[in-house]
Amino acid sequence: MWPGMAPDTISASQNQVAQQPPVSEMQILIDEMRLQDFDSIRFATYRAACKLRFIQQKTKVHLVDIWNMIEAFRENGLNALPLHTVIKTSRAELLLTTVFHNLNKRLVSSQHVDTDGSISLLLAFLLGAYDKQNTGRLTVFSIKIALATLCAGKLVDKLRYIFSQIADAQGFMDHTKFIDFLQQILALTTAVFEAPTFGFSEIAVAQCFQKDEKVSLNVFLDTFLTDPCPPCIMWLPLLHRLV
Template sequence: MIEDCGQSVDTMADRRQLLVEMRAQDLDSIRLSTYRTACKLRFVQKKCNLHLVDIWNVIEAFRENGLNAMDLNAELSVARLEVVLSTIFYQLNKRMPTTHQINVEQSISLLLNFLLAAYDPEGHGKTSIFVVKMALATICGGKILDKLRCKKHNKSLSYF
């Protein structure tokens, strides 16, 4: 029982790691809320190496993991979310030159913990597919026009 509590505390600490690092950047001192939000999202994007992933690679990862055929209201377990993120980052490393390889495990861990802290604060271990698709599509790198085109093309987001 005590070990379970210790693991729970460690898990919550892991989930908050990115937020603690963000606070250390003192981004809350930015006055305008839109700039502050943009800087925080950019921090998360760069820290998790999502600036290197474009929308088309995210869509491909969704397809490889069968998320494009699932109901948007369906729940996605933490294990399944981790598999999706693994697909994204391992595919990214395959495309990168050997001199610019990323730490895949760290990127997966940071992004997984950020998504869980943001969208599963109670720790149920599940989040909706719609939330995951929108979060990853929004925070990944690439042209905003491509992102909007994908979202508008199929309003139901089945394209994702």
């Protein structure tokens, strides 16, 4: 024990040290992104999509499709947990280990990804986007929304999955859960410094649905797949065209 330091203080200090690598990797990721000069792109929608495409490619999550991502959620028991359950970094890391190890099983050896590198980078990005207080914890919902958004696959399939997470027992969208979803997905654009245009706000919510509106799956899909979609989410369809 260090002189004059209480045991709980040591624990907190050790925890900070343990959290340092993901934070520094996030900074490296952001620095590399800045070197791409995306900020010279005038149109915010395209700029945000390009930045998130860069994150996808650097972490290799764009090689994992939505169905394999959902299966990884199931394998790790996330489907059995309430959406607002908070899990430790170690469990999130275990999930990503499943994701990338299963990916390599589907690829020929010459195409294998560096699983440790991808896990570390993607975990760093998730913590940077969602763990602003450096607690080393993430909610199940934020993980599901982030990975479902950033992985490969058709946007319609991703939106169907997202709706399944925010629908009530009658098959209509739960407005409170939708607000939470919008917060989680716009945290991605905020993490790449596009909050001025694509940050969360009550205005962003109102751009999508009214509070008392009964939203079925078809209405939900039409809202986000119709051109133009709500302004706060215009980067999302474009991201799925940058392939």
